[in-house]
Amino acid sequence: MKKKVVVGLSGGVDSSVAAYLLKKDGYEVIGVFMINYKDTVGTLTSSCTWEDDVEFASMIAKKLEIPFHVVDLSEHYKERVIDYMFSEYEAGRTPNPDVLCNREMKFDVFLDKALELGADYVATGHYCQKSTIDKDGQEYSQLIAGADGNKDQSYFLCQLSQDQLNKTLFPIGHLEKPVVREIAREAKLITAERKDSQGICFVGKVDLPTFLQQKLEPKKGNVIEIPNTFSAKKRDFPIEKESFNKHCFEYPYKPWNGKVIGEHNGAHFYTIGQRKGLNIGGYKEPLFIIGTDVKRNIVYVGEGKKHAGLYRQGLFIEHTDMHWIRPDLKLFVGSEQRMDFRIRYRQPLEKGTMYVEEEGVYVLFDNPQRGITPGQFAAWYVNDELIGSGVIK
Ligand SMILES: Nc1ncnc2c1ncn2[C@@H]1O[C@H](COP(=O)(O)OP(=O)(O)OP(=O)(O)O)[C@@H](O)[C@H]1O
Numbered sequence: 001m002k003k004k005v006v007v008g009l010s011g012g013v014d015s016s017v018a019a020y021l022l023k024k025d026g027y028e029v030i031g032v033f034m035i036n037y038k039d040t041v042g043t044l045t046s047s048c049t050w051e052d053d054v055e056f057a058s059m060i061a062k063k064l065e066i067p068f069h070v071v072d073l074s075e076h077y078k079e080r081v082i083d084y085m086f087s088e089y090e091a092g093r094t095p096n097p098d099v100l101c102n103r104e105m106k107f108d109v110f111l112d113k114a115l116e117l118g119a120d121y122v123a124t125g126h127y128c129q130k131s132t133i134d135k136d137g138q139e140y141s142q143l144i145a146g147a148d149g150n151k152d153q154s155y156f157l158c159q160l161s162q163d164q165l166n167k168t169l170f171p172i173g174h175l176e177k178p179v180v181r182e183i184a185r186e187a188k189l190i191t192a193e194r195k196d197s198q199g200i201c202f203v204g205k206v207d208l209p210t211f212l213q214q215k216l217e218p219k220k221g222n223v224i225e226i227p228n229t230f231s232a233k234k235r236d237f238p239i240e241k242e243s244f245n246k247h248c249f250e251y252p253y254k255p256w257n258g259k260v261i262g263e264h265n266g267a268h269f270y271t272i273g274q275r276k277g278l279n280i281g282g283y284k285e286p287l288f289i290i291g292t293d294v295k296r297n298i299v300y301v302g303e304g305k306k307h308a309g310l311y312r313q314g315l316f317i318e319h320t321d322m323h324w325i326r327p328d329l330k331l332f333v334g335s336e337q338r339m340d341f342r343i344r345y346r347q348p349l350e351k352g353t354m355y356v357e358e359e360g361v362y363v364l365f366d367n368p369q370r371g372i373t374p375g376q377f378a379a380w381y382v383n384d385e386l387i388g389s390g391v392i393k
Contacts, residue, residue, distance in 0.1 A: 006114035011053030014125030092294030093375025221297035273371030
């Protein structure tokens, strides 16, 4: 009997080709479009809304002669993604809704809907690959980076579990983007030339400050400039365990050395490394956010993108915020391991060492990292395989 696959059809070229390839491979394919975000607050007029996307998804389903459904999951999305976003920003952290959207929506609520439709698998147009490995008689699913180094989306899936991966297919993960477009052209898919969406979910389709101001009150506070009199040093080997905290948390400057240069609208609207949103002139180089203090409502800035305040040697993750895609590779207290790390989408992998201690997990990088941001996910890889992730404290 043919295996049944529900494909998340987003109206873009990647999921169209994913559905096309699955059909060609002999699967029984069903296309499903999910409505996540229906509000229009903050929507940028230049970008299309879900109504355009659903049109395209439906045309693809018709062309491929597969059944097509639209499911409205906006209530779940509000509870699991939007509310989390507001509370994280309020607490002065910068959440990653894309990662949450995958863990909570596409590979949870949506996956459940797919199983209700009798599916054996869900499939998406993500640029990443799945493989399986047999270890001591036990099978494990592996999340492998996409073959197209420019498009690899494994980072967005860093919070998936074995159960979720077991039921998932990534039909285009072994292909490069230009090849995907070429397949779409040859198959005469209407989405062949459609522009890529700006990030998953809805961020990128809304103006973030406008969106956040629905729930987060503006609150005027001081912007303090920190002079750049420090240099981000290369890591001196070895770093003593006693100084881990210093490397992860301490500012390389004394905030009281700075001077007030302007006002902001609320420290919780700002993110480390951010450049936009400060209307303060008179500087040769742009100003960057190097720290926020939501309790005292202060935003610290520094001039120039190489400002030392933007760099840290390491990061810390609470044990409760640790997630292992490969439970068999989990590190226990007292152990350490060299691995490759990524702290944001599209960042090249960075070498470092993970140290698992009683109080939590430290990652110390070989080179200082720019813009380590609390609330974001750090993901770790062994070769091309993403084996775990955690929320930066
Ligand atoms: N609204 C949606 N309904 C169903 N599936 C979706 C939806 N949005 C995204 N997906 C699935 O998640 C995958 C990754 O989403 P992302 O927004 O990164 O799309 P993308 O890389 O631009 O791909 P596409 O070209 O298919 O839009 C998509 O390929 C699709 O399978």
